[in-house]
Amino acid sequence: MGGRSTYMETISEALSTAGVAVTHVSLWPGTSPAKFPTVVVFRRERLHAGPLLRGNGNPMKRLWALPFVAFKRMDRLWALRRFRRFISGLGSDTIVVFTDVKSRMVLKESGFTRKESGPVFIGQHHTSFDALKYETWLCEALPENFADMDAITALTPQDAAQLEQLTGVPCYHLRNPLPGGIIPGTSHGPIAVALVRFTWEKQIDVMIRSFVAATASPDLGHWKLLIYGEGDLYEQMETYIRELGVGGRVMLMGRTDDAAAALRPASLNLLTSRFEGFGLTILEAAAAGVPSVVFDCSPGVRSLVRPDTGYLVPENDEEAYAEALREAMRDNSERNRRGVLASRMSAEYAPERVVDDFGKIAVAAAGDHPRSRRTEQP
Template sequence: MFFVSNSVDELGGVTTWSHQMARLFCERGHRVHVVGIRPAPDDRRQYLGSRPPYRTSTLYDAEPEKGRTPATMAVPAARLRDIFEEAPPGAVVICTQIWAMEWVALARTEGHTFIGMSHESYRGTRYSSRFNRVKRYYRDVDRMLPLTREDADLWIRHADMNNVGYMPNPLPALPDEPSLRTENVVTSIGRLDDQKGIDMLLDTWAEVAPLHPDWRLRIYGRAEEPEDELRLRAQCAELGLDASVEWCGTTSDVPEALRGGSVFVQSSRFEGFPLALMEAMAAAVPCAAFDCAPGVREIVSDGVDGLLAAPGSTSELARHLDTLLADKALRDRMGEAARKNIQRYGTDEIVHRWERLFAFLER
């Protein structure tokens, strides 16, 4: 089994997912090889723990140059072809990100089952350059897998693709020690970029902070470009929020970060099937989030284990945070419901779904 991604060790949900799935399949007796196209930048490298029980490879020693052509990509593509040819016919190649498909297409996958994945919503892809590349590269693969049934239906209807299924992400972990929800802290975890909407989160917090002066907003994450973080910090200062906002950078211990909070907030403009949201619920932390993707509303049952706001409506998100911060009994009830409900995405169930898909495609 091969997982092919942009990078083996770059910070982000796809990297976390790839290594989680690789470990799960290894535990079930599969031979797994995780392949990255390029190395992660030093300041964007994810700590992966001890040596994994599977192979990892990276095709380039440095970031590939822009203006690539098949000729300039030939050597790394040949390396990838050699990797695939090490396996007997019938292996499974899973391309997790569409950019990596440029090299996979040159490497050839004849004789193997091929699955192409999209780890973002249809809407998140539709208005980007990735849309046409998905249609180009994934139209003839054995199965194209977005993360939800709703997204699968959209790809079938609007992109005229007839090889589409769907596969949700598994729960990254169920911590033994959930949050006790005793700290007056709202937690956010995500990159400091446009997708994650931290600018909208600050606008939201500007409405909430005066109502709850004893609460703090704790933001975990880094920006790919230093200017982006400087811009957000300047916005924070302009809104008068410096006393109630903590900039925590990245964390290698997400469960501990979540245990330190009583509410989780997600302000993304678009998402796929967000792991941070799942991790917060597993930690028994109730969530307030923008309903920005089918994956969000599949994870969160609005009014039961979290509260959803219309995408981009900072006033509605602020009202939801105000509701949760003002009512500890509600926080406790929703937090416990979240921890229970998110277990429907347990690893055993998701791995079984994958193996049923493999068996179907082999036929």
Template sequence: MTSTTAPRTGRDLFLVANTVDELGGVTAWTHQMARLFQGAGHRVHVIGVHEAELKLPLPADLGYEVTSLYPAHPPTPRPVRGLNRLSPAAHRREARRLADRGRAVARLSELFRAARPGAVAVVTQVWPMEWLREADTAGLRIIGMSHESYAYTRACHRYRSVKRNYPSADRWLALTQEDADDWIADGMHNVGAMPNALAHLPEIPSARTAKVVCSVGRLADQKGIDMLVDTWAEVAPHRPDWTLRIYGAGSDEPDLRRQCTELGLDRSVQWMGRTDDVAGALAESAVFVQSSRGEGFPLALMEAMASAVPCAAFDCAPGVREIVRDGEDGLLAPPGDTAALADRLLRLTGNPRLRDAMGERARVNVQRFSEERVLERWEELFALLER
């Protein structure tokens, strides 16, 4: 790609994600960074492949442009075998898919071509690179990202997409140096590390007096809420005056509620639904729990620590153990070990002095991921790519 110099007024930055409005941590991160970049003098455009069904609440006026290439999730291409090769309906569906894809790629190319010299496209998730590979990206610097750990990506279909699409990017960013080292050992040579940023530090931390354990996340397999329910079944008999509040929405909710009922936990578990006020939920909690099967650099964990709420979590990714210093400002358990996670929760719920000490240290320690510090790292990367 041609080396160019960014204008004095800032760069044109494209943040390209699966969606611009899906309820979830990556979408929240995308708009957080868009606000930061816009405030730093850049001209920001957030682009999503499609509009989401389960939406993240967003202000009507974001202060920057937002575009979705499709109104809904585009159809997945499927190999045509056997009799389907002779099916006129299958041919029509494939023709429509290709025509829609052509229009999406043309729209993406149009947006890129209108950018000023020195523009950068930050591809925040793996899937959108399928469209960028076909689009006109001449003159753009391309930064690819994943918001998963190396191990989680390695175990799923996205690994093949990374290996196919990201070697040609100007930089491929993992969330931690440990993940970056794993990608380098796997043969990637353009790798760097960039943590997520702490969104804000509440003025008044949680008092940690309410006997409430809090979980915040989508009710989906990755977040491991089924394992959290199993964990709570071990905790609840020892802490009959404590409540587990589960904030989030998702397709797994009916099965999770049924599991909760079968384990006799309905009186000690509250299903709070999705919330637009995570800080408020944390202010009413004394302990935060994260039971994910896989993570990248979880924002909810940082938000809990910023509220001085000590965390118990599965050590499921380098990002988790980079945020939480085990035994100092939180407690980690081996991935998937519900008995060990129950032990950590029993320790935190049963010892107010431990809760207070870890909560206060968490609030101080998590500030190393402040927006100001992370923005500085991004600016350093942009400057490096211009050379």
């Protein structure tokens, strides 16, 4: 799962433990068994995932797809109607959390209009504010589609302040909770680990090059890099590793749903993102007693990788990243010291603490809800 999916599962479990009834609403069917009651908006993902005719230059395929066009339109209308009725049926004792602006866009498409007797709306932004410069569509979509939120949450106080200026909606800092099941290990070996999506912003090629440069010295040649994950660039990175001739030291491990097991033998966690909202893998590694080597690419990253809990490298400086790796690999005592302090720091992100913070935000959001403003009038 990606960071957002992991967040949703962790916070849902913590809210449920606190006595809050949780339901998930997903635009698409999931890929694993649901742990909570789940409403799926578009049940036929293959039908709605992309255009049936546009961009398809094959006449036979266009002819074959033509009968499905009308069905797709009707199916989408039915799906949107179900979605609208579901949200419209929720009362003032419910909070609807939009973990992505796309879900609010789809609800708007359904023709839904808010009622004063309806639920509280809380929007969430799960990446850094600065990352909006890479996603201009999102910079436009946030103020347009989150304008009617009762509150918005961001990953750091800095991001919340900038988001409030952009949207005009009260914004609050809400940390991601630490997933359960991760405990400090005791047998860290000469292994660096990365838990990452194979997408362009993660700059996995930079990670590989930096690791190869750092371990070029004979005294560090025994170190290995294990990269867990999946994504569009997986095969490209396989080819890149073969071209570099480092397949014996850099290995792609495929997808894993067990971060604790992947981190158990590791001594370092690597992340080379171009932008990163919070870096949940940094927090998972910290809980396992594994310090991270990361680019200084966001306030969220800086909040997790402090001078004594990891290695923060100037943004996109490959040479500095390789040097930080060499330093961390050679100094066992300092690396272990930072790992211990990182583990202690991770306790600040215990799920029950995040639930308490979420509760305070929910109370504030309910106070700003049109229903509350109406009842305060004479």
